[in-house]
Amino acid sequence: MLSAIMEDYLKAIYYLQNEADDRVRTSVLAEYMDVEQPTVTSMMKKLSERDFVLYEPYRGVELTDTGVPIALEIIRHHRLLERYLTDHLEYDWAEVHDEADRLEHHISSKFADRIAEQLGQPAVDPHGDPIPTANLDVSGAKDGERLADHQVGDSVQIVRVPDTDPDLLRYLSKHGILPGTVVDVVEIAPFGMVTLDPDSGDGPVALPEEVACSISTQSLTQSSH
Amino acid sequence: MLSAIMEDYLKAIYYLQNEADDRVRTSVLAEYMDVEQPTVTSMMKKLSERDFVLYEPYRGVELTDTGVPIALEIIRHHRLLERYLTDHLEYDWAEVHDEADRLEHHISSKFADRIAEQLGQPAVDPHGDPIPTANLDVSGAKDGERLADHQVGDSVQIVRVPDTDPDLLRYLSKHGILPGTVVDVVEIAPFGMVTLDPDSGDGPVALPEEVACSISTQSLTQSSH
DNA sequence: TGAAATAATTAGATAAGGCTAAATTTATAA
């Protein structure tokens, strides 16, 4: 059918396409996949030949209608596994990513559906990322605003945090910053650092700009732009 | 580390070594792995270079002390997964083999240990095959006698059934032949076919010689040889 | 607008795991 590696490329293209809604450049994909550019070029040719992507040399790549559901299926597997590992197998949310990243390519749809059933058809994974339904619908997912885009004084609810860095996740949970947590924005430094006061009462936490940009939120007060 | 394919070879050698306690021939391994002989030869060179097997050209192969625990770990994964799929994810015992065969290479030891814990450290998989402990101990496993070696009139308990053929497994469970079932041997035909009467009362079942040889049992009466 | 910088592709190599055909070793049996 399709190798685990090819699935990973499709997943990456899906992700990067949503990040910057434009065709995905070879260089961006190479960086993200941690391979050299020629590797990406040759892979794009293969995926393009099999109609999973639309590839125009020197112009970047995008998923076709054949490629999208494959990416979504893998994403569904990944996020269900993450949910399952934390909820049923007592994994810490910081450590689920790697295990899910391997298993996502090897579980059957049946396996995915069974754990979804066991979990009560969850809508999001432990990091707040939306889980596509069995028929690969993602319409329920809301985008949210970037934490970095709020203003001092705003009260916001955390919707999503990035899932790949275990150390960051441990740091965030230690300071009470989890999906669902309500925080007040107490300071935004000129170099972009955001200081928060979580309602858990653990005291203020400062986050560098990069992190604040990758955390997705929902406004509770209306003062944000 | 070690590819999924290499792990499969080690698992196969472990199995074949126990079947016919002698060095495993290239041809036997090729047949079992469903590849051509030269493929086996080149793989044995690689595994031998890395000290997982002892390989003597033209003389067959056997696992080293480095290779055995790797095979056992994979077998542990496989059997725990089979148990987990049937007990927690409502799989039928006939369909667990293939899913487990893929996943066994991709779950971490942690994952295996967690599901073992959830299952209460089970001793056997759904087909009656013993599950190595976390420290890869298999001393608790008893060999049992082949069903085919009993005599008419014997009352025997089913210990293990072969796990790879879904159709056979469906047939066996439909007729009440499961690990733990007690059956009476009512006939042994000259061409090896064994007829059983399971205590479940579903009436007699006939099994061809090959199947009767691959089912492992324990005597309840003492009349068997 | 044209030269320099940047991005992307082509060319050619490598390692893993598989294959077929040919050569070689071991086993069998006359």
Next chain:
DNA sequence: TTATAAATTTAGCCTTATCTAATTATTTCA
């Protein structure tokens, strides 16, 4: 014990996914 049969290995090729080095497009900016 020697000739044939069977088993095994060698040789050489293929595909996938990767790499480096060299070439070619595309941008950028003076």
